[in-house]
Amino acid sequence: TLLAANTLSVTKDGKTEELTAKNIIIATGARARDLPFAPADGKRIWTYRHAMVPPEMPKKLLVIGSGAIGIEFASFYNDMGADVTVVEMLDRIVPVEDADVSAFLEKSLTKQGMTIMTGAGVESLKATATAVSATIKGNDGKVVTSEFTHCIVAIGIVPNTENIGLEALGVEMDRGFLKTDANCRTDVPGLWAIGDITAPPWLAHKASHEGVIAAETIAGGHPHAMDSLNIPGCTYCHPQVASVGLTEAKAKEAGYDVKIGNFPFMGNGKAIALGEAEGFIKTVFDAKTGELLGAHMVGAEVTELIQGYTIGKTAELVEADFMHTVFPHPTLSEMMHESVLGAYGKMLHM
CATH class of the missing domain: 3.50.50.60 (FAD/NAD(P)-binding domain)
Structure with a gap:
């Protein structure tokens, strides 16, 4: 103390x-935030800590919250064969990301078999020895009660700042x-x-x-x-998500006149060779100064690619610096170059 x-x-x-x-x-540090009406018990209702060392494999999993932690575990357990449902109160998943990324990721995860409910809320959660019963209000106002074998609560964190004298x-x-x-x-x-x-x-x-x-x-x-705008964010789901700086919407809210570049994985030879042709890279520039305001990616290994933009943003590079940089071929990084070129109508391979 x-x-x-x-x-x-x-x-x-x-x-x-x-x-x-x-x-x-x-x-x-911090700890997982509990639902006030259904605290985690480590058996049927889990926090991220329980989900990392599960006592058993969930067959039918409910994930409450679609931030990075919620989506990562939802994606992992879906890949492992669980029947996964994600409930998010806001109107889109990974809500801190660019809206285009959210839309693409939701479509991809749904295609993989996941059930995603946005604009929805869990009104009650009751655990028994063998199951979890959840009452969920959908975005259409309808209330449905469903049973799951397990539930992961991923609704944020609570800082460990109580009772230490602050x-x-x-x-x-x-x-x-x-x-x-x-x-x-x-x-x-x-x-x-x-x-x-x-x-x-x-x-x-x-x-x-x-x-x-x-x-x-x-x-x-x-x-x-x-500078928090120079901190890259990475979500290790499938496909991966990575970003740094302002989204297109946040940049416009801040009063910037923006130039947007968007290049798809389908236009990249390395992505096709890897069998990972789904995804895109989006860049947001200040139209007046050429400053890189933000970069947003979804697809294979984008959590590795984002560092290139992070270095550029930290070094305060402008569009010309990225354009005149030589990117090796064949690599996924070429999409970064193309996205920048695309923002200024100079894309080469589309």
Whole structure:
């Protein structure tokens, strides 16, 4: 427990001691958010932790929530042969992604046999020794009760910030998440915070990078400040999803006049050779300056490809830099080049 900005009380085996330091970094992480009316029991109702070490293979699986975690497990268990239903309250799956990606992914997962219900909500969930009964209200207002063998609840996370002394110190928080500046400082001098207890995106690589920023700043260095728009997001479903920066809709909301490039996997020789010809790469540019505002991908190995755009975005490259870069042939990365060229009417292979 934090007694002060530089003092920590630690209790172990009934013994308590105090540790002091000029700086303390809080990295207590987060846990899965439970449904208030049906907490996870690890038997029939699972969180992501239970889903990673399942006691048995689900035959008929309900996944509540279609963010990265929900869709990853839904896709995995569908590939393993389970009958999977996904329920999402919003009007599309993976709602933080570009709308075109959401639409493509939903069509692909449905084609693979998954049942996807958007604009729907689970009104009750009751577990027995052998099944889970769910009452689901669809987007048409109809309420249906269905039985599943298991359920994964993937409706977000809760930061582990309770009962560690933060309230007494008056640390500024937002719904339990600590507010920090771009170098991971809280508003209490000497107290720093990184990872899933801070603002989104809640990703392992973002947390690790925050640790570097905090440590180097404490040591007197001058690291690049955190910019969440330069953090790539990856969803390891089938097909994969990856993105960085603003979606087309968010860019327009921010007032940008945009140029959009979109290149399909079907136009790429390597994708066809791999037998992975479904997917696309979409790029969003500022029409006035040529700045790369965002990149969005769905398809094979896009979680590897996204780093090219992430480097470009971090380095503040413009459209000409991407256009004049030579991409090796035959590779999936050529689609990145084509997408950029397409945004400016210069596509070569379509």
